[in-house]
Amino acid sequence: DVKVTQSSRYLVKRTGEKVFLECVQDMDHENMFWYRQDPGLGLRLIYFSYDVKMKEKGDIPEGYSVSREKKERFSLILESASTNQTSMYLCASSRGQKPTDTQYFGPGTRLTVL
C-alpha cells in the first residue's frame, strides 16, 4: 500500500513565525503535491514537484515556498506565517509523469496561525 505521511496532524503557530510542513511518501513516486483546503473554497493546489529539486507553482503559491531535496520528501515552507494561512494542508503523491496516475493523499495537517 502507498503511504503518504505528514509530520504533524495539528500545529499552532504565531504570526510571523517560519513554519515547515513535511511530507514523506514511501513508494518512489515522481510527483508530489501540496494543497490547502478551506470551507467554501475546496482544495487548491499550492505547489507541486515532478522530480527532485524541480518545482512548479500551483494556483495559490503566494506566501509559500517548497523544497524537494530527496525524492521521498516534499516540504512546504511558510516564510512568515499569517492568520490567513490558517487551513488544512494536504500532501499527495503520484507515480509518474502520466496524468492518469492516481494521487494518494496524506492525512492532512491542520495549521492554526494566531
Place this chain on the structure above:
Amino acid sequence: KQEVTQIPAALSVPEGENLVLNCSFTDSAIYNLQWFRQDPGKGLTSLLLIQSSQREQTSGRLNASLDKSSGRSTLYIAASQPGDSATYLCAVIRGSSNTGKLIFGQGTTLQVKP
C-alpha cells in the same frame, strides 16, 4: 479556465437508499476524472478513476459514470450504509496538463441515517 461544481453541497438519506451525487465541469478536454472520499478531519481516499475514453467504472456498491460531451459525472451509491457518511469530492485533470494537476469540486457531504 476549468471549473468543477458539485451539487448538492449536502445530502441526508435513510440507510438502504440508492443515491446519486453529481459533478459537472466546464471544459470537456480532460484526461480523467476521479472521485474521492474524505472523512472528517482526514485526508482523501481515491474511490474511482475514469479515463477520458471510458464511460464508467465500478467498485463494489459504487458506480461512476462520465459524459465528457456534456461535462458531467455521477457517482451512484447502492444500498447506502451509515459507514458511507463522508464528503465526496470529484476532481478532473486538464487535457493540457502533463503533470497530473487536479482541479477539485467543493464536495458533497453525505449523511446516511441508520
